[in-house]
Amino acid sequence: MSEISNKLIKLIKNSLHEIYNLELSEESIMIEIPKDTSHGDYSTNIAMRLAKELHKSPREIASGLEDSFKATDFIEKVENAGPGFINFYLKKDSITGIIKTIILEEDSYGKNNFGNIEKVMVEYVSANPTGDLHLGHARGAAYGDTLTRILSFSGYNVLREYYVNDAGNQIETLGNSLFERYKEALGLPFDLSKIGYQGKDVLKLAQGIAKEDGDKWVNDDSDERKDYFKRVGTKLELDKIKVDLDLYRVSFDHYQSELELYRTGKVKNALSELEKSPYTYEQDGALWLKTTDFNDDKDRVLVKSDGSLTYLTPDIAYHKDKFDRGYDHLINIFGADHHGYMARLRAGLKILGYDDNKLEFRIIQIVRLMENGQEVKMSKRTGNAVTIRELCEDVGVDVARYFFISKPIISHLDFDLTLARKQSSENPVYYIQYAYARMNSILSKQSDYEIKDSYQLLNNEKEISLLKHLASFKDTLIDVCKIKEVNILANYAYKLAQLFHSYYNEFKVIDPENIELTKERLALVKSCKICLKNVLNLLGVEAKESM
């Protein structure tokens, strides 16, 4: 909560207690900044919300509260308006007070303890290590990365995790591909039909092995040889993914290997616990989990009739392990194609006795790449799906990240390449970065602002709007934490840029004729710059001093 809205909420809470003998939580009291400034600096709808409970009309309730509000030192005027809104007009110095806070806190401005050091694990991307990351991953990566940055900034103890599926069929294929390429590299006959992954780097890696180890593996059909090729192949692919993620400014604290869950017996353990529950049964030679008892549309197989496991089994084990590692809250960021997966995973965890309310899914809707109004299905260069790397090389990391982040994940997204390539106001990233460059430009000309409790000369409408927006930064971050939609912060950045551009065009900051005013305005510009920089850092977009 920003200082001001926090103060107002406390005030309202106390007044309600005093006058109507009501005990309300601070959470249930809403404060907002009215769009129309003639409705005050801040307003609340609390009187309307309580009308039923108190059996009084909203306006009656509001006027009952009014007197107690007037007794404070930071409110100029209170109005009872419309159907029952209470509008607050603040004294000017309580609004300008935010400048001092921002300048003193600097990089920490906006940091808050909403998360209360709760341990939360966020899993995202988790693409199979068998190829490059494509656009769907790009959206999930940008979203997950920004979300975790914001959660950390808001007092959560966050672990960012990538689950590496290094144990399934696709890894088998990868290992085989590598082995055949290895034979090819040695000039021996090889089976092209066994090469599922055609990438050049697989051949390159195979050539490396051939050089290093010679023909020692050629006639080796042991598991040891197979594991070796799988492991080396997986590492190659995962390293490539890491390079691309790094380029995209996305990083993880931990890569969890699926294979390791097998090795450490965690999969076996989870399976035997499931078998002990009353929710498994055998049918057609397979072992089933009765997920239909937990809102799934059909039961799911845990152990196939050939004795191997389905994907679900290690996945339940994985999530059990997440809880066992001590996380209070798990957030899984999945692509839309996985949505059917939620019910069975929840079911598995419930059966094992975990609280599935602590498992939260965020589903990312699909991305379409558009160019000149047409859908781009394949990369022109490679003929395959467009990768993160290609996208970043085409439009830049800042633009790519911002485009993904700026829309709610719930809706389908058309990524418009034509627009993204434009370096103009049509492209919101440049618009925001330009505002930052302007702030910097002013401050590099003159920067002798003063730090003080209030700035009496900042009193035009645009300055007040800017100040109120700056003060609402913390509230915005908390909103993101609550509903986990990071586009709110992107909108915040855009709005800040908009307010600043508008201010810049109407008022001159540096005025040699008016030194006092200049100093105060410079302090405002300085706070805007600090705030915007912090926002951009959270979005993973570069704050450029000049463009």
Place this chain on the structure above:
RNA sequence: GUCCCCUUAGCUCAGUUGGAUAGAGCGUUUGGCUACGAACCAAAAGGUCAUGGGUUCGAAUCCUAUAGGGGACGCCA
């Protein structure tokens, strides 16, 4: 067939515990650099919030039905 998501200005989209006159950008029309960066700003025009019903002081927002669009439904991962 079952389930999930979407439908807001000509176009692309915001609008989040239900609130005051539904907002931006693009496009269209107009105006602003002898001024701290015009990659900017100011103004105008543009709406049956897919449609019908319901809930209530109040609905783009919640419920319900219908239409249209997208996606998921394996002893694949």
